[in-house]
Amino acid sequence: MDCTQEGPVSRGMNTRTPVIELRQITKSFGSFTAVHTIDLVIGEGEFFTIVGPSGSGKTTVLRMLAGLETPTSGDILLRGKRINDVPANRRPTCMVFQSLALFPHRTVGENIEFPLKIRDVSKADRKARALQLMEQLRLPADYYGKNVTKCSGGERQRVALARALAYNPDILFFDEPLSAIDYKLRKTLEKELKDIHRETGKTFIYITHSLEEAMVMSDRIGVMRQGRLVQVGTPNEIYTAPNSKFVSEFIGDVNIIPVAINGTGKLHSAELGAEFTSPPIPAGFRSGHLVVRPESIRIVERSDSAENRLSGRLYNEYALGSRIQYQVRVGEQVFIVERLRQQAFQGGIDSEVQIGWNARDSILVGD
Amino acid sequence: MAEASAPAIATRQPRFVILRWLKLRPGAAHALPVIAFLLIGFAAPLAWVIMFSFMPERSFSLLNEPTLDNYVTIFSGTTYRSFLWSLGLAAVTVILLALICYPIAYGLTRVFGRWSTLLTLLFTIPLFVSENVRLYGWILFFIKNGVMLGTLKSLFGYEGETWLFTEGMIVLGMVYVYMPFMLFPMTLGVSMVPNETRDAAFDLGASRWQVFKEVDLPLAMPGIVIGFLLSFVLAVGALVEAKVLGGQRVIPIVHEIELAFTYAQNWPLGAALAVLLMLVVGTLVMLVLRRFDLDTILGRR
Structure with a gap:
């Protein structure tokens, strides 16, 4: 059985009322199908992140939700009402773009006030609201008259968010707004964004190609691949129970062993010439991958009771701060093993080691 | 080698005497040909036209006494x-x-x-x-x-x-x-x-x-x-x-x-x-x- 065929599982919605719903959404550009029959329900006040590699169709999904693209088929429902034909300027949604799309000919204040000016809010009220938002987003008040092109990357990020919040939308969309920002500032802004989400209680729909970023902020994550939603779940579910090789690889460093059922009904790796005990094998499973996280594999001593064992050679080690990562080669296959720094392996590079893991720490996925 | 040749370049004098006499920096010296070209090809004709506009009616020389007659006529x-x-x-x-x-x-x-x-x-x-x-x-x-x-x-x-x-x-x-x-x-x-x-x-x-x-x-x-x-x-x-x-x-x-x-x-x-x-x-x-x-x-x- 191919586990990806199970389709997305909508877990983690808990008791939220649905705010936006995609029903069998497909979007084609000419002969190219960017988005393929997506079904998804996002709850009120949820922080939902769509993750996928570039070209997986995630931006197209967001643009359809924002009203900047129309689906080729299927329906988009906002609180139960079909909004396919409602243009972007009449949807209670607002997008923070990848390029931020700030108005370069306007000051910080004018940028933030733009949606209010469009609604003919009086000048004094506009300014008051802008200053209030600037304070909330930790922009100094004297930036009000500053040329927006003179702001730093992080400041522009905040201006873009303030402008979106000034529109006072029910749902905010984010199209990889942090992708061009350096690591340290990105980490800060990720947390700030999650705080803003908490403070405003609005629904946030976020797009990124970094599952790590998604994990930090999201209530739920949807993973996209080639225009399809391959898995939907809480960060914990995605992390502990990926439903395919693709999703498990996407999370980061992970050991993947191609396996098949052999004559005796056991999991067998032809490359490693070894049999494995694994979690229960689904009926009909013929071949797939055994996924083991680096922290679940250990370098074993003779007395260890690990259910699966392989002999290999320690090829290299990398210090990751709190942890140390080891590269162990078993035949042609490279395994990544992690240990806490305090429990560093004492044997040197090139020493013969045995690695092992327990069946319950491994995940069996389809191709 | 590099140490020896560097001062030599710095102290090299402009070859043309006129440039040394004008005490021009190298940048200005290099701009001279273009400046001369612009003066002759662009500024001079313009100056001629402006000067002619102050000459008496129907004259073909710049050596007459300047007058505002043409502007008055216009x-x-x-x-x-x-x-x-x-x-x-x-x-x-x-x-x-x-x-x-x-x-x-x-x-x-x-x-x-x-x-x-x-x-x-x-x-x-x-x-x-x-x-x-x-x-x-x-x-x-x-x-x-x-x-x-x-x-x-x-x-x-x-x-x-x-x-x-x-x-x-x-x-x-x-x-x-x-x-x-x-x-x-x-x-x-x-x-x-x-x-x-x-x-x-x-x-x-x-x-x-x-x-x-x-x-x-x-x-x-x-x-x-x-x-x-x-x-x-x-x-x-x-x-x-x-x-x-x-x-x-x-x-x-x-x-x-x-x-x-x-x-x-x-x-x-x-x-x-x-x-x-x-x-x-x-x-x-x-x-x-x-x-x-x-x-x-x-x-x-």
Whole structure:
């Protein structure tokens, strides 16, 4: 059985009322199908992140939700009402773009006030609201008259968010707004964004190609691949129970062993010439991958009771701060093993080691 | 090696004695040929024209006593009409060009896709043909029994009056001739407006018109302003359109200048007219550039 065929599982919605719903959404550009029959329900006040590699169709999904693209088929429902034909300027949604799309000919204040000016809010009220938002987003008040092109990357990020919040939308969309920002500032802004989400209680729909970023902020994550939603779940579910090789690889460093059922009904790796005990094998499973996280594999001593064992050679080690990562080669296959720094392996590079893991720490996925 | 040769370069003296004498820095010394070229080729003729404008009527020498007679003649006569015609025709032309070119520029950058290159080429091709030839082409098209009226007559028996030799025809000719000078800078301007910025304004609740007014227009303004200036300055200097298509019904200021220099053999008067035209157009251009600081529009300052 191919586990990806199970389709997305909508877990983690808990008791939220649905705010936006995609029903069998497909979007084609000419002969190219960017988005393929997506079904998804996002709850009120949820922080939902769509993750996928570039070209997986995630931006197209967001643009359809924002009203900047129309689906080729299927329906988009906002609180139960079909909004396919409602243009972007009449949807209670607002997008923070990848390029931020700030108005370069306007000051910080004018940028933030733009949606209010469009609604003919009086000048004094506009300014008051802008200053209030600037304070909330930790922009100094004297930036009000500053040329927006003179702001730093992080400041522009905040201006873009303030402008979106000034529109006072029910749902905010984010199209990889942090992708061009350096690591340290990105980490800060990720947390700030999650705080803003908490403070405003609005629904946030976020797009990124970094599952790590998604994990930090999201209530739920949807993973996209080639225009399809391959898995939907809480960060914990995605992390502990990926439903395919693709999703498990996407999370980061992970050991993947191609396996098949052999004559005796056991999991067998032809490359490693070894049999494995694994979690229960689904009926009909013929071949797939055994996924083991680096922290679940250990370098074993003779007395260890690990259910699966392989002999290999320690090829290299990398210090990751709190942890140390080891590269162990078993035949042609490279395994990544992690240990806490305090429990560093004492044997040197090139020493013969045995690695092992327990069946319950491994995940069996389809191709 | 490197240590030894470095001081040698620093202390090397200019080879030409005059440069050493002028105590010029190397940068200024290298600019000298260009400065000399500009002085002889550009500033000197201009200075000659300005000086001639202060010479007595019909004189051909700069050695006479300077006088303001030419300016007095111009301000007491009816030459101002030619000024007004030239400025007016140029203004109408530029406004029409802006209205015609913006949709085309928008289409070229956002709508026509891969056909844009072909269309751009089609707009460029007429530039390879002499302006006079193209204008006589219009004569053949509009003249009585010409392409248009001749066809109407033979097919439908309709006998109309020719539109040639009217003010409208002059404007048509000018719009046609100066179109590329508005279109291409404008296309560049329109292409500088990022799609995401337009999407963002629309997404923030702006109507299509508001997006145009608040985003498209201001961000395309550098290209639009350059197009305005380029086509206006050229249109003020337009001469053949009025001569050929207007049948000398209107005498633009450039025609007056030409007449003064040739037929009337009155160089000082022509020079004075030229100086006044330069002043008027120069002032207008300065005012526009002050109002629309291109760097500010682009957010560079």
